[in-house]
Amino acid sequence: MLVRIDADSATAIFDQVAASVRADILSGRLGPGDRLPAAREVADALDINVHTVLHAYQQLRDEGLVDLRRGRGAVISRGAAPLAELADDVRALVARAAALGVSPTTLASLVKENAP
Amino acid sequence: MTDVPLAADVRRSRTGFIWVGVVAPSALLALAAAVVLAWMPELPDPIATHWGTGGVDGFLPRAAFLPALLGICGGVLLFDAILAVVSPRMPQSSTKPPVRAWSATSKLLGAMNLGLGAGFALLLVSSAGIQRGLADATDAPGIGGWAALAMLAMVVFAVVGWFVQPKSPDYGPVVAAQAESLPLAGTERAAWFGTASMARTGVVVLLVALGLLVLMTVFWIARGADGWQVLVATTLLIAILTVTMLVFRVRIDRRGLLVRSLIGWPRTRIPLDDIDDVATATIDPLREFGGWGWRIAVDGRRGVVLRAGEALQVTRAKGRVFVVTVDGAAEAAAVLQTLRLGSKDDRS
Numbered sequence: 001m002l003v004r005i006d007a008d009s010a011t012a013i014f015d016q017v018a019a020s021v022r023a024d025i026l027s028g029r030l031g032p033g034d035r036l037p038a039a040r041e042v043a044d045a046l047d048i049n050v051h052t053v054l055h056a057y058q059q060l061r062d063e064g065l066v067d068l069r070r071g072r073g074a075v076i077s078r079g080a081a082p083l084a085e086l087a088d089d090v091r092a093l094v095a096r097a098a099a100l101g102v103s104p105t106t107l108a109s110l111v112k113e114n115a116p
Numbered sequence: 117m118t119d120v121p122l123a124a125d126v127r128r129s130r131t132g133f134i135w136v137g138v139v140a141p142s143a144l145l146a147l148a149a150a151v152v153l154a155w156m157p158e159l160p161d162p163i164a165t166h167w168g169t170g171g172v173d174g175f176l177p178r179a180a181f182l183p184a185l186l187g188i189c190g191g192v193l194l195f196d197a198i199l200a201v202v203s204p205r206m207p208q209s210s211t212k213p214p215v216r217a218w219s220a221t222s223k224l225l226g227a228m229n230l231g232l233g234a235g236f237a238l239l240l241v242s243s244a245g246i247q248r249g250l251a252d253a254t255d256a257p258g259i260g261g262w263a264a265l266a267m268l269a270m271v272v273f274a275v276v277g278w279f280v281q282p283k284s285p286d287y288g289p290v291v292a293a294q295a296e297s298l299p300l301a302g303t304e305r306a307a308w309f310g311t312a313s314m315a316r317t318g319v320v321v322l323l324v325a326l327g328l329l330v331l332m333t334v335f336w337i338a339r340g341a342d343g344w345q346v347l348v349a350t351t352l353l354i355a356i357l358t359v360t361m362l363v364f365r366v367r368i369d370r371r372g373l374l375v376r377s378l379i380g381w382p383r384t385r386i387p388l389d390d391i392d393d394v395a396t397a398t399i400d401p402l403r404e405f406g407g408w409g410w411r412i413a414v415d416g417r418r419g420v421v422l423r424a425g426e427a428l429q430v431t432r433a434k435g436r437v438f439v440v441t442v443d444g445a446a447e448a449a450a451v452l453q454t455l456r457l458g459s460k461d462d463r464s
Contacts, residue, residue: 001309002447008303029444037309037367045307045369 001030001037005046013048017056025065025076028084036066036074125282129218130201132281137226138197140277141233145189148237149182152244159244164253167263172256174339181244189236191328196225199321199402219403223281231274238266295394295449297457308368308451312375312442314361315423318401318408322358329354361409364420366428366442368452370459373430375420375440382410384419386430386438389460393431394453396445400424428452 003020005013024030036042039053057074060066064079097107152159156178163181166174176184200222242262247253300306314322333351337344363378372391376383405411405421412418419439421427426445430438430452442448 002306002451003309004300004304004306006301006304029447035311037365041309041365041367042307045309045367046305047370 003042003046005048014052014055014059017042017046017048017053018059021056021060022065022083025080025083026087026090028087030076030080031084032076032078032081034076035072036076038073126218128282129223133197133200133218133222133226136277136281137200137229138193141193141229141237142190144233144237145186145240148240149186151241152182155244155248158248160247160250160253160256162253163244164247164256165243167256167259168342171258172254173342175253182240185236185240188332189232192232193229195324195328196229200225202317219400221402221406223278226281227274227277230277231270231272234273235266235270238269239263242266293396293446295396295453296446298450298454300454300458305370306451306455307370308366308448310366310442310444310448312364312366312420312422312440314363314408315401318422319362321408322361326351326355326358357409361422364422364440364442366440366448368448368455370455372455373428373438373452375438384438386432388456390433391430391452391456392433392435394449394456395429395431396449397427397429397439398425399427399439399441401441 005016042053043050061068067075067077161178162175163178164172165176247256329351333347336347360377365376367374372387374385401408401421405413411421417437422441427439427441428445428448
């Protein structure tokens with residue numbers, strides 16, 4: 001699992017950690033049943049606060065992508081499986097938006113507004 | 117698992133192995149058993165089975181003599197044979213097909229089997245032979261000469277067994293691919309986490325070996341023979357070592373590479389500035405490393421080898437090469453390479 005964070009980015013660190021996990025689910029590198037590294041390990045490796053990593057894991061749980069269980073840590077949930085199937089569609093949509101000059105932020109809000 | 121046909125040279129090696137490592141030692145043991153069976157009425161009951169410094173010190177009921185000795189030797193022969201025949205069918209990972217290869221390690225197992233069969237057959241016949249006509253097994257003469265001869269037979273037959281088998285197929289040098297690097301902005305930090313876990317075949321082999329050892333220990337304790345404490349300690353040590361080898365966590369960050377067993381030991385840490393080269397390699401555990409676990413290869417490479425297939429390979433500043441068979445090795449190599457080059461730029 002690759003985690004990348006940029007301290008100078010406008011995006012919150014916890015959001016960047018969550019995005020890294022999401023990207024690995026999307027690419028199929030992480031699948032249901034795979035265990036995420038302990039929050040303490042991630043925090044230590046990236047020199048960030050443990051609570052930041054836990055915050056990211058909790059957000060992923062709220063999205064239904066991760067199960068958090070006491071003693072077992074964070075495990076990719078079965079609900080994450082459809083994400084890998086969407087990967088190609090997402091990539092195509094982002095490419096099409098870029099070709100039309102629509103920024104990712106605009107595209108994201110368009111997707112959000114379209115949600116039922 | 118799809119069954120890929122074996123290459124002709126692998127099939128020839130396997131046929132050679134079956135004759136040398138299975139048929140021949142079994143035949144030798146059967147011959148020895150037939151001789152002992154013919155002598156059975158003349159042998160004392162109980163019969164001497166173990167000689168210490170002060171003469172005979174271990175006995176078995178006469179009826180149990182043959183089954184016990186054949187069982188021990190047969191078990192070892194069978195274990196070696198299964199290991200050799202099954203290893204070329206090992207899947208590399210869940211996505212890649214098995215490596216169809218025959219290794220020098222398998223050939224060695226065949227040679228050892230022949231030596232073991234010959235030595236054991238000689239021991240069986242000689243230990244029974246010197247007790248023929250005795251009423252009480254405690255009167256049995258020493259067996260030192262015969263034991264030395266059996267040891268010699270073991271070595272000679274093993275050497276013969278090695279040369280009788282066909283040459284193992286040649287696979288050429290190790291394939292290692294240079295790591296790519298990752299586009300990383302100057303202010304970005306990256307860390308990579310992975311897991312290396314033992315292939316199922318490796319787990320089965322380890323557990324069977326451990327099971328045999330436990331059986332032997334129980335047998336030893338039940339007989340009340342001296343020195344069982346040593347055996348129990350050895351069995352415990354091997355059990356603990358086995359558990360440490362099952363799962364390793366791999367972590368790559370700004371400090372370097374950390375490979376650590378799930379229970380914390382053994383662990384290897386390689387700092388970024390101690391790394392000379394990062395690559396991915398394809399690994400065959402039995403052929404290159406002689407097995408699974410924390411390993412040192414014939415060519416001097418060492419590391420955590422838990423399954424066949426892709427591995428992260430790191431060359432240290434002093435030329436020592438470390439490998440770990442982690443899933444996603446290509447990505448791991450790219451991250452490590454990027455961090456290494458980044459930290460170099462910072463210093464210059």
